[in-house]
C-alpha cells in the first residue's frame with residue numbers, strides 16, 4: 738500500500754507542472770512575512786521540488802545559507818536537478834527527527850507540508866529546536882486552508898485526511914511548541930502562521946558562523 742513518501746515520490750516528476758501560475762507571487766508574500774534578510778540561515782522543511790528555494794536564494798543572497806530537507810528521495814532528486822547555488826544544501830530527512838544541531842537557523846519555514854506530518858507537535862518542536870533564539874517559525878499554505886483540504890480529499894490515498902489546522906488549533910500548537918508572538922493569517926486564498934522562539938535578549942543573529950551539517 739502507498740504511504741506518504743511513496744505518494745510524493747510518485748508525484749515528483751509532474752509536481753511543478755501542476756503549480757498554479759499565481760503561486761510565485763504568493764510565495765513572495767510568504768518570504769515577506771517570514772522577514773528573511775541578507776545573510777540569514779534558513780531551513781526549508783518539506784521542500785519537495787524546491788519551489789520556495791529560488792525565493793529564499795534571492796532573499797538571503799550569497800552570504801546566506803539554505804538547508805532544504807524532505808523525506809521523498811524523488812522530490813529531492815527533482816530539486817537537486819535544478820542546479821541551485823552552493824549556498825543551498827538538500828538533505829533527505831524526517832522533520833520528526835532532524836539530523837541538525839540546536840539553534841542553527843534564523844528562520845525555519847514549512848510551506849505546504851505540515852498537514853502531512855504524522856505528529857504535528859513533535860515536528861513543530863523539532864523545527865523550534867533548530868531555530869535560534871528570537872528566530873521565526875513560519876507555516877504557510879499559499880493557496881489557502883480550504884483549497885488545500887479540498888485537494889487532499891480529492892487526491893485520496895495516504896493524504897486524503899491531511900488537514901491544515903484551523904487558526905485556534907494552530908495558535909495552540911505554536912504556543913505548545915514553545916513560541917511567542919504567535920499570528921495566523923487565514924484568508925480565503927492565503928494561510929500563514931508564525932511564532933518567535935523565546936529568549937530573544939541577544940536578538941536574532943545574522944549568520945556569522947558556518948552551519949554544522951551532516952553529509953547529504
Ligand SMILES: C[S@@+](CC[C@H](N)C(=O)[O-])C[C@H]1O[C@@H](n2cnc3c(N)ncnc32)[C@H](O)[C@@H]1O
Pocket residue numbers: 741742745782783784785786787788789806807808809812830831832833847848849850853854855
Ligand atoms: C505538498 S509537498 C510541498 C512541497 C513544497 N514545500 C512546495 O511548496 O511545493 C509536501 C512535502 O513534504 C514532504 N514530507 C512529508 N512528510 C515529511 C516528513 N515527515 N519529513 C520531511 N518531509 C516530509 C513530502 O515528501 C513532500 O515533498
